Amino acid sequence: MTKKLLVATLGTSPAVITEAVDLLNEEGERPDGVLLFYTEDPDVKESLELLQKHLPQHCRIGWVVPVPIGSYGDIDSTEAAVAFMEQACAQLRAYRDEHRLFVCIAGGRKVMSALLALAVQFYGAERLFHIWAPPWLEAEGEIAELRKFQDWPEQLTEHLHPSLNQPPTDRPRLVDLPFISLFPMLPSILDALGGHASASKEIKQFLVRAGLLNPDDMPTSIGQRVAAILSMVEMLPPARSQEPHVHIPPHHHRDRLERFAWDLIRYAPFVVEVRGEEWKKGQPSVEAESPNALIVRARLGTDILFRLRLVTTATTEGQLEAARRYIERYVHRREG
Template identity: 25%
Template sequence: MDPDAGRKLKASLIAPVGTTPPVVTEMAQWLIKSGEVFLSDVALISTMEEEVRKSAKLVESALKASPWRINSHLYETNYTDVASDRSAIDFISLVSKIIRNEKVRHHAERVYLCISGGRKTQSVLLALCGQLWAVDGVYHVVMPSVSTVNMELERARNLIAEHFSSPSPLEFYEKHSDVFNKLMFPPADSYSVVELPIIPYSPEMVSQLGNVLRNERGVEIERCGLSANFIHVLVRHKILHSNGSVIRPTKKGYELGQLIAQSGY
């Protein structure tokens, strides 16, 4: 008899945080109530903006004060938005690091991404990471009444600020749980969750691509293991240079190769 039969798989959720913190806890609540996994950890990606940091702190307390006592891991970027090629690469690097940490350090058997809540560029890059690193699901939270949520957040603004500056945020949250829980954990039927139909890359293909992109001296096309069509696409996107017989990475391609190595491929 399989000792793991009926056991829920240990899962982690990775989510950017913006100025609408409930979308993260709503996603966590949805995963838990799906009954398919045991959500033990949530990795939060915050920017250095104070309002975003307030949101992240509120999410941390909400998760820990919830009946599920979920652990959170906060990662803060040193910029306010992904507004350059460099920050885009840095963000992808951060996400790959987080995915690896959740699997290796926190022993997650399933990793899910929530693209709601953060900046638009973060959401796009996060979805791309989900495809490249073959996570177990990429989701978007939809709130039918956004204006209502915004009004509730506005009414709670002072309380959220006090929570952020409190010497004991968790105790402060629990003291005002009647207000915070209504905001952070609304009824499950008051919002919906959309699963993005991504097609994940196989680990073998990503590993092969990484080997090519890390070889600055170049690789003979006949021996690289990549299809001619794929090479053509990579050249067109300025990830590879090709002279017809040998391919070598561009600067951008080499950086992507390092990211692939960083993720464990």
């Protein structure tokens, strides 16, 4: 049976995620797993840690995939927006064929939610939705409120799972959002944005109306960015079909390095193995090593230049180079 995956942006309200699980369950669509995009903001990370404990224990959802976006706060630049858009598209592309995707954009930063919704337009999902709740209920679901109940699990659960047996104005509601999946048209869209003569007149007209092409069939500035994102994602190696592995030799920075290795695996669905290697001098970087490996050098907040070997699913030089650029963007944001 095809598994159902809840994909969501996470902010400082863990209750948005548990409410989404409850509301889907109410409709007979209980998710088998939850994928959460999160920033490095301390309150957001605390929200994530709470959910990583609560979802398996209370909701019997042991498959929780935290996906770091490599940012401490908001998506505050064009570069950061492009990076998150690539990441959102890459995750949807990795899971869409083998899973039913339910995408919630109620949590997290507004820009993250908007970009995830746009990614759904290109790569599709079974449903795209928002969670509405009365203001008083929203306030009760914030991490600042929930941390008061760390020693009272029953009260914590009550706040994370407000009763659905209430009038519509006093309970959370799932609000479906309309979208059109453009995935079947993706090759034609890329042809049109790339200026290929084979692109159909209908697709060009559609892209002109969307503001991605000008009336002369030339890509606008935003059209160029969208084309770059989609081209990058389409070139990425396929998603792994096996459980990933991490091998870090024992040393006093092992925990730090293992956390970073798992962050890379969650960020990149095409990484199948990460191995720690001998530390060397140099600058943070990501290099491709044929036929399918990436060498990542990062300081991770220390004076040491750590070195990791990532084994990927790449089978061509083009896929490996796309993987290198994808990982490089994440490492750059983490190191910055």
